[in-house]
Amino acid sequence: MAAGTQLTNPFEDPLRYERRVPEATVVIFGANGDLTRRKLMPALYRLALERRLSAGFAVLGISRTPMTDEQFREKMRQSVERFLENSPFDAQVWDGFAKGLFYLPGDVHDPAAYQRLSQRLEAIEQARNMAGNVLFYLSTQPSQYATVAQGLSQAGLANGRGWRRLVVEKPFGHDGASARELDRSLHAVFAEPEIYRIDHYLGKETVQNILAFRFGNGIFEPLWNRRYVNHVQITAAESIGVEGRGAFYQETGALRDMIQNHLLQVLATVGMEPSATYDAQAVRDERAKLLRCIRILKPEEVEQDAVAGQYGPARIGGTEVPGFRQEPGVDPASRTDTYAAATFFIENWRWAGVPFYIRTGKRLPKRVTEIAIRFQPAPHVPFEGQAPEAPPDLLVLRIQPDEGISLKFASKQPGPGMRLRPVSMDFNYGTSFGERTPSAYETLLLDAIQGDATLYTRQDMVEASWRVVQPILEVWENRKFDFPNYPAGAWGPEAADRMLARRGHEWRRP
Amino acid sequence: MEEAIETAALSPDRILRQLTELWVGLGEQQNQDSGGVLRACTRTLFVFLEHGDDALAAGETLALLMRDHPSRAVVVRVDPSGGRAPEARVFAQCWMPFGQRQQICCEQVEITISEGMLGDLPPVLLPLAVADLPVTVWCRAPRVFSLPAFASVAGMAGQVILDSSAFANPAAVLEHLGALRGTPARFADLAWTRVTRWREMIAQIFENPRYLGCLSRISQAAVYYAGPRIPVEAFYLGGWLLRGLGPGASRVGLKFVPRPERETAGIAAVELTAPEAASRRFFIEVSGGAAEAHIDGLLNRTDFAAPSEYALLREELSIHQGDRVFEEVLPRAAELARRSGG
Numbered sequence: 001m002a003a004g005t006q007l008t009n010p011f012e013d014p015l016r017y018e019r020r021v022p023e024a025t026v027v028i029f030g031a032n033g034d035l036t037r038r039k040l041m042p043a044l045y046r047l048a049l050e051r052r053l054s055a056g057f058a059v060l061g062i063s064r065t066p067m068t069d070e071q072f073r074e075k076m077r078q079s080v081e082r083f084l085e086n087s088p089f090d091a092q093v094w095d096g097f098a099k100g101l102f103y104l105p106g107d108v109h110d111p112a113a114y115q116r117l118s119q120r121l122e123a124i125e126q127a128r129n130m131a132g133n134v135l136f137y138l139s140t141q142p143s144q145y146a147t148v149a150q151g152l153s154q155a156g157l158a159n160g161r162g163w164r165r166l167v168v169e170k171p172f173g174h175d176g177a178s179a180r181e182l183d184r185s186l187h188a189v190f191a192e193p194e195i196y197r198i199d200h201y202l203g204k205e206t207v208q209n210i211l212a213f214r215f216g217n218g219i220f221e222p223l224w225n226r227r228y229v230n231h232v233q234i235t236a237a238e239s240i241g242v243e244g245r246g247a248f249y250q251e252t253g254a255l256r257d258m259i260q261n262h263l264l265q266v267l268a269t270v271g272m273e274p275s276a277t278y279d280a281q282a283v284r285d286e287r288a289k290l291l292r293c294i295r296i297l298k299p300e301e302v303e304q305d306a307v308a309g310q311y312g313p314a315r316i317g318g319t320e321v322p323g324f325r326q327e328p329g330v331d332p333a334s335r336t337d338t339y340a341a342a343t344f345f346i347e348n349w350r351w352a353g354v355p356f357y358i359r360t361g362k363r364l365p366k367r368v369t370e371i372a373i374r375f376q377p378a379p380h381v382p383f384e385g386q387a388p389e390a391p392p393d394l395l396v397l398r399i400q401p402d403e404g405i406s407l408k409f410a411s412k413q414p415g416p417g418m419r420l421r422p423v424s425m426d427f428n429y430g431t432s433f434g435e436r437t438p439s440a441y442e443t444l445l446l447d448a449i450q451g452d453a454t455l456y457t458r459q460d461m462v463e464a465s466w467r468v469v470q471p472i473l474e475v476w477e478n479r480k481f482d483f484p485n486y487p488a489g490a491w492g493p494e495a496a497d498r499m500l501a502r503r504g505h506e507w508r509r510p
Numbered sequence: 511m512e513e514a515i516e517t518a519a520l521s522p523d524r525i526l527r528q529l530t531e532l533w534v535g536l537g538e539q540q541n542q543d544s545g546g547v548l549r550a551c552t553r554t555l556f557v558f559l560e561h562g563d564d565a566l567a568a569g570e571t572l573a574l575l576m577r578d579h580p581s582r583a584v585v586v587r588v589d590p591s592g593g594r595a596p597e598a599r600v601f602a603q604c605w606m607p608f609g610q611r612q613q614i615c616c617e618q619v620e621i622t623i624s625e626g627m628l629g630d631l632p633p634v635l636l637p638l639a640v641a642d643l644p645v646t647v648w649c650r651a652p653r654v655f656s657l658p659a660f661a662s663v664a665g666m667a668g669q670v671i672l673d674s675s676a677f678a679n680p681a682a683v684l685e686h687l688g689a690l691r692g693t694p695a696r697f698a699d700l701a702w703t704r705v706t707r708w709r710e711m712i713a714q715i716f717e718n719p720r721y722l723g724c725l726s727r728i729s730q731a732a733v734y735y736a737g738p739r740i741p742v743e744a745f746y747l748g749g750w751l752l753r754g755l756g757p758g759a760s761r762v763g764l765k766f767v768p769r770p771e772r773e774t775a776g777i778a779a780v781e782l783t784a785p786e787a788a789s790r791r792f793f794i795e796v797s798g799g800a801a802e803a804h805i806d807g808l809l810n811r812t813d814f815a816a817p818s819e820y821a822l823l824r825e826e827l828s829i830h831q832g833d834r835v836f837e838e839v840l841p842r843a844a845e846l847a848r849r850s851g852g
Contacts, residue, residue, distance in 0.1 A: 007722045007723065007725075009716045010716075010725070010753075010754040010755070010756060011709065011712050011713035011716055011754045012713055013709060013710075013713065013835050015829060015831070015833060015835065016706050016709070016710070016825070016829075016833075016835075017706070017709070017710045017713065022717055022718075023717065023718050048812075049813075051710065051714070051812050054714055054717050054718065055714065055715065055718075055803055055805065055808065056808065056810075090813055092800055092811065092813060093812060093813050095811070096811040096812060128808065129720060129805070129806065129808055130718075131718060131719050131720065428548070
């Protein structure tokens, strides 16, 4: 074999096995935190249970808390048993998996911690016959991202025998300027292809299914444009409040927390052009192009096309529910938006003139995330007085819960005469595929270890999203709101209804 | 809900009408119970059983399978004794997913025929196939697969599934399957499916570039088995190992080694040895529901439950295209079986 030729594994069989994970160590900064315990470790254990991790796979957790390897393993075991969803806990599998768990106490601000990390990594790789691949996962405060990247660089950990990758969690900045600043700090150490920015919404199976639905079928795409689509509504509603995260949330708000990242990514997935191939570069190019096509609201348009809300107290089902300002850790005069809605227009040939309405909020009547595509009504309906006033002509892509797709249309009611009634044709993920759906973190961790960034956000996408959201934020920061403006358990402030009514539309009741 | 209706003769129109009536009945029930009923169907599955076959086990497998691959299941029981009047009944297989009030239902048709009628069956079965959805034949009865009339039944399907390990002469079945390559139907063998987990574990070891580098120096391979004869799965695994070892496979001595101390028949362990390489011995052994991979002193343990018939079928039904690896391994496995007199 010629020198430098990459050997390929002749035993691969993609038709039969799940994707193989190369030998790698996942180094988690913030290993004692909530995200590690609730999401990352259960996801890694699930991957072990499904035999997707390689024999030498290892996890090295770092945080300030002093702990031994054994104590860390015990703590993670308890977390996995508690937070594992839709899966059994298998003690034998855990024992094998736990042998690859290691812990290093250390402060991210202490340069010596990175030297110790380097030595520990070397020892683990030797003991487990590994190839030197390392995935650094920053599950810390965003303010520490730059510090960690710098520490890794100074200890020579940003390069090594195998590949090095860095996973960062949102928020990617507090505004456009801080996002660019964070990007400069990370790029000083890691190249863009080595940086994986997690947007866990993109890891959801149902969000990925939007691409399958649009580009895997020939039926829908011809209708997917301004000629046939009247408008699009994207809803991400939470029935819960801030759940003890009031102090964090009041610094963020719904617009930053949901629309700037998750929902604009969903919008981009709904509106993007088909990519020639399904690879990271091509798919992300199309998403980024779409985001850049969103018309930026002028300050005078923000009043009409963006709505902020904050929930007040209410009595729901015999229980008193506090308003946002009464939540623990929240300023009693807080001006934070717990609800945000906006109208966006995409300035390209496909979507010109089609409103995309986005809304998200806390303490709304139910937990639901879905995309509703309202098609143009029939140009002439001959059944005068017999057809529903608002014919459905609706396609609903449900992200959660009850993941699936519904097509709602009018049908003749049985019996004499010609009376039309709306009916629904449903595809439900649960009934067509009995298989368990992997969690977003399982999918995304696996992708990062595989080097597949298709479902990760790229810096130009982050900047394009901030470009859309920034003008709204600036107007809201200088405006006095009469908060609270919707009671807990309602579908948001009245101004959000007026926003749609101006264009002759109304929000769906999901 | 079960709607059993017997018919005097096999009329597809009548069976289809009964299916319609079944759904009308379920719809009425829907009006009484607010939860409602949802019909689910992703394919037509024709299942061939022999009279006296373990109908209960087959029924349980089907019931489980319907949740992953909701289908119109048409179960055909073939009675070797002649002169039996054909019978058909239709019913719904329903379940309620946890936490939901809506029932999900699949249709099931059961047909009993005498063996002599098998050749007349395709005109009855063809109209029962759900329009525009794939058709799969699962032949659980080895003798039925061997009947000349079965060829016309297999011709209706895009996929035909059998289990060669249930046949008296696996070598002959592998030869027969090899001869069927190129026919419109895609044949799948559950004995090959049983090897997937083994293959997956071996493939995973060689994801490590260090181990992959010594693959070309492997000179000995052994497949350990339990049971009175070499299982057909061992031939498949041996053939697959030789395929993976590529042009250098000719230098590899492949042995099938009995493990008399093991009670459960099947593959017990696999060993690959490269005496001249740094990483010299790769050994995977399955015992007590767990697999242990030993590589140069490093031990990795994972669960390894023997796959049920349901799990095997579930895997095969999830594949919607030709299995190139199977196609390439089949002649090698047949050759190994022929040489071993298996």
